Amino acid sequence: MNAYHVFYKSKEMGEYHEIDLLVNLASCLFWKKHYGSIKLYCNQEFLDYIKPYGLDKAYDEINIDVLENIPFKPLLNKYWSFCKIYAIKHISEIEEKFVVIDNDFYPSLPHDIDWECDFIGYHRENFDALHEDNVYETPQTFLEEINYSKLNWDVNPINCAFMYFNNKTLIDTWYSWAVGIIKNNAQNPHLPYNRDTIFIEQYLLAAIVSTLNLNSKVLLPNIYLQYIPFNKHGHEWYPLIDSKPEYRELFNTFRHIWGLKKFYDQKEWRDFILGIVIDDLELNFDLDQLKIEYTLLLDSCAKILAIEE
DSSP states (O other): OOEEEEEOOOSOOOTTHHHHHHHHHHHHHHHHHHTOOEEEEEOHHHHHHHGGGTGGGGOSEEEOHHHHTOSOGGGTTTOTTHHHHHHHHHHTTTOSSEEEEOTTEEESSOOOOOTTSSEEESEEEEOOTTSTTOOOOOGGGTSOHHHHTTSOOOSOOEEOSEEEEOOHHHHHHHHHHHHHHHHHTTTSOOOGGGHHHHIIIIIHHHHHHHHTTOOEEESOSSEEETTSOOOTTOTTEESOGGGSHHHHHHHTTEEEOGGGGGGTTSHHHHHHHHHHHHHHHHHHSOHHHHHHHTHHHHHHHHHHHHOOO
16 A cells, blocks of 8 residues: 655754654655555655655655645645645545555554545544634634535544545545635634644544545544643543553554654653654664664764753
């Protein structure tokens, strides 16, 4: 099964960005180990960024033409997930079934995925619209009543770190709605917590999947409670990840850095993430060979681990 990364670089990377690049490498290597080919849709700036680290060699194919010519470029800072939607629309013209995964997601272990589904996401999310840190904006913010009423919004949004597509109608419908929302809200102010882009990706997609009554699934049965602050005990998941051994086993099958990027300023979390990724790589690949092929990247991560508090 072909998988794709999609990345449009428009700003400088933050401190300790090499952690993300190592996870990006793991994402490529583990997908190829367990499932098949992995390709990249990006802009020239991102390609120029990863080349010194040799990361371009991890991909079976790289396309820069599509995202270099993407519409709504001035609005991508607000709707950056449109890059994924645009690339997915392009891929669907040449492939019937495919997967799109985030650069910070990888399958550390093989999993029996139901490729007969119309759509598979990573997991569902729940939110509290009244919570001060809520990332999910009400649909009426973006849509007039005549359009709002056409979709079923009584659904949990879908985390899109993993997306499997096997239904072109879904993709075409999603693309059409996303373009309409971007056009109609182009002059509106940028909402906090990335609410604009999260809406057209995770909430809009879930509503369309439900409205089309598609055969859909998620990889994880646990729901992420967006209104619960992150904590070391996993209270932001329901059911709790450790409430059943099978939940923990499945959860550990996939790695997703996600919101942990916010804690790169803390040595504890930098070392925790790097430790897991390096252990995964060492257990599944020739780490010494990887150090030869990706010298700058592995050396940079070693230096991060050596940093004292």
